[in-house]
Amino acid sequence: MQVILALIVLLVLVTLLYMQHDRFGKNASGSRLALMQSKPNYKEGAFDNLEHTPALAEGTSYSKMLKEFFFAKKVRNIPKDLIPVEKNDLHHLPIDSNLYVWFGHSSYYIQLDGKKILVDPVFSKYATPVRVSVRAFDSEYNYQVEDLPEIDILFITHDHWDHLDYNTFMKLKDKVKHIVTGLGVGAHLEKWGYPAAQITELYWGDQAQIDGFEIHSTTARHFSGRTFKRNTTLWSSFVLKGSKQIFIGGDSGYGKHFKEIGNTYGPFDFAILENGQYNAMWKYIHMMPEEVVTAAQDLQARYLIPVHSAKFPLANHAWDEPLKRVTEAATAQHIAIITPKIGQIVSLEEYKLYPRWWEGLE
Numbered sequence: 001m002q003v004i005l006a007l008i009v010l011l012v013l014v015t016l017l018y019m020q021h022d023r024f025g026k027n028a029s030g031s032r033l034a035l036m037q038s039k040p041n042y043k044e045g046a047f048d049n050l051e052h053t054p055a056l057a058e059g060t061s062y063s064k065m066l067k068e069f070f071f072a073k074k075v076r077n078i079p080k081d082l083i084p085v086e087k088n089d090l091h092h093l094p095i096d097s098n099l100y101v102w103f104g105h106s107s108y109y110i111q112l113d114g115k116k117i118l119v120d121p122v123f124s125k126y127a128t129p130v131r132v133s134v135r136a137f138d139s140e141y142n143y144q145v146e147d148l149p150e151i152d153i154l155f156i157t158h159d160h161w162d163h164l165d166y167n168t169f170m171k172l173k174d175k176v177k178h179i180v181t182g183l184g185v186g187a188h189l190e191k192w193g194y195p196a197a198q199i200t201e202l203y204w205g206d207q208a209q210i211d212g213f214e215i216h217s218t219t220a221r222h223f224s225g226r227t228f229k230r231n232t233t234l235w236s237s238f239v240l241k242g243s244k245q246i247f248i249g250g251d252s253g254y255g256k257h258f259k260e261i262g263n264t265y266g267p268f269d270f271a272i273l274e275n276g277q278y279n280a281m282w283k284y285i286h287m288m289p290e291e292v293v294t295a296a297q298d299l300q301a302r303y304l305i306p307v308h309s310a311k312f313p314l315a316n317h318a319w320d321e322p323l324k325r326v327t328e329a330a331t332a333q334h335i336a337i338i339t340p341k342i343g344q345i346v347s348l349e350e351y352k353l354y355p356r357w358w359e360g361l362e
Contacts, residue, residue, distance in 0.1 A: 023129060023166035024226050025159065025188030028233070032201075036183050036234075039203055046231035047183075050204075051255045053221050053284045055230075060281040068281070068316060076318040080362040083139035083310055086343035091149050098244060098348040102340055103143045104136075104311035106163055106251070106274060112348070113242045115152040115211050119272075120163040120250070121145075121172065127162035127312045129226075134162075136311050137319065143343060145171040152211050156181035157250025158224045158235035159188060162312055166192065178210055182217065184233030188226070204236065214241040218261050220252040222285050239265045244348055247299055249273040251308070253284040254291035258298035270338075270348065271301035276309030276322035286315075289325035293333050303351060304330060305338045310358075320358040327356065 028036055041048045056065065083104070090101065093111060101109040103121070110117040123144050127134040136142070145168060154176045156164055164185070169192055179189060179199045186199040200208050202217035209215070216239040224233045238248040239261070247261070247268045262268075273295055278286040287295060289306075296304040309322040323339060330337040340346050341357045 022191060025166075026191035028184045028187045032184065032187060039183070046229075047224070047234050048231065049221050049223075050219055051221060051257065053223075053253060053255075055223065055282065055285065057281055057283050065281050068279075072316055074313075074316060076320075076362075077313040077316055079137055079319045083137050084341050084357055084361075085139050085141040085143075086341050086345075087141045088343055088345055090147055093149075093345070100270075100305065100338075100340075100346040100348055101344070102305075102307065102342055102346075104139070104342045105309070106157070106307045108272070108307060109148070110240075110246065110348075112240070112244060112246070113212060115213070115242075116149055117153045117155070117240070118148065118151045118176075119155045119248055120157055121148075121154070121168050122162060122165040123168045123171075124165045127165075127314065129161060134312050134314060137313075139342065141343065145175070148172075148175060151176045152178065153213070154179045155238055155248055156185055157220070157237065157248065158182065158222060159185050159226055159233050160224065160251070161226065162314065163251070164188065164226075169194075180208065180210065180215060180238065182224075182234030182236040184224075187233075202236065203234065212242065215239065216241075216265060218247075218265070219257040220250050221255040221257060222251045222253065237261070239268075241265075244269040247271040247273075247301065249295075249307075251286065252295075254287045254295055258295040262299040262301075266300035268299050268301040270303050270305055271296045271299045272305045272307055274308035275306035275326045276317075277312070277314040278317070278322070279315050289322055290329045292326050293329040293335055296330075296335055297333065301335075303336045303338055310342065320361065323356070323358050 106120045222235040240246040
């Protein structure tokens with residue numbers, strides 16, 4: 001018994017020591033914290049969703065969730081085949097071309113009105129702080145920071161590890177001109193060496209003018225956190241208004257906020273929405289594919305672009321199920337959907353039907 005207790009104490013100490021690493025970021029303090037504390041949904045040291053959002057669905061417990069995650073039989077959640085990727089030279093794309101390039105999961109590049117925009121870049125092999133789990137799928141090519149041109153605006157929707165990656169951001173430091181994110185996230189970035197003048201932190205409903213774009217921070221139904229303490233920073237979606245109007249969805253469960261955003265800021269040319277890593281046990285913080293299509297309708301989006309799949313196994317569903325289900329739902333609802341391969345250049349000026357690249361892969 002004493003040996004077991006000693007091992008437990010040692011494990012706790014090692015964990016606490018490891019969590020001092022810069023990769024975990026930093027909590028807000030000073031004027032940044034004071035601003036957060038002034039917001040109506042910041043209570044007892046944490047933000048809350050505007051709509052009641054349990055972390056787990058009714059009848060579910062954390063023990064049940066962990067049991068399924070670690071011990072339940074996996075249903076093709078990792079592909080046997082390589083994920084197909086188009087390798088393109090992003091450094092020499094015509095600057096006057098409005099386009100979109102997906103890197104897998106929720107990382108993507110937008111070129112709009114002569115500006116280069118990056119969203120939630122994660123180019124590491126793992127989406128957790130412990131480099132032994134949630135490994136990226138094997139693919140034909142892995143895009144890296146070196147493949148990117150200089151970035152005018154970088155959006156961070158929230159600070160989860162699969163959206164805000166320390167190694168990626170350390171390499172990006174000399175390539176990024178400006179960062180837009182939610183309240184509190186700037187503390188992580190400043191800890192990692194980004195100057196405060198380079199960072200714009202927004203609360204839901206705030207607006208900023210950057211590089212000729214009108215940017216609005218909008219609600220999401222999710223949570224945040226890089227340690228055991230949750231919701232110490234704000235999770236957000238964003239409206240990007242230029243010659244095209246784009247909704248940058250981040251992570252979110254389905255809720256009434258989509259219709260409210262659509263009525264306030266819509267219609268949208270493109271809605272980029274999370275689709276994948278869902279489970280009935282956490283249905284309030286991640287949408288089911290059919291809900292993704294409904295959200296696109298609520299937003300009054302002309303085109304739906306689903307992300308949050310094809311890279312990391314964060315839920316026990318088949319790796320290709322999100323793409324199959326969202327495509328079927330969009331077709332049934334007559335919603336135009338854009339599903340390119342990773343790395344494929346998508347023109348934002350003309351719509352075409354993309355082949356279902358996931359079909360036939362194991």
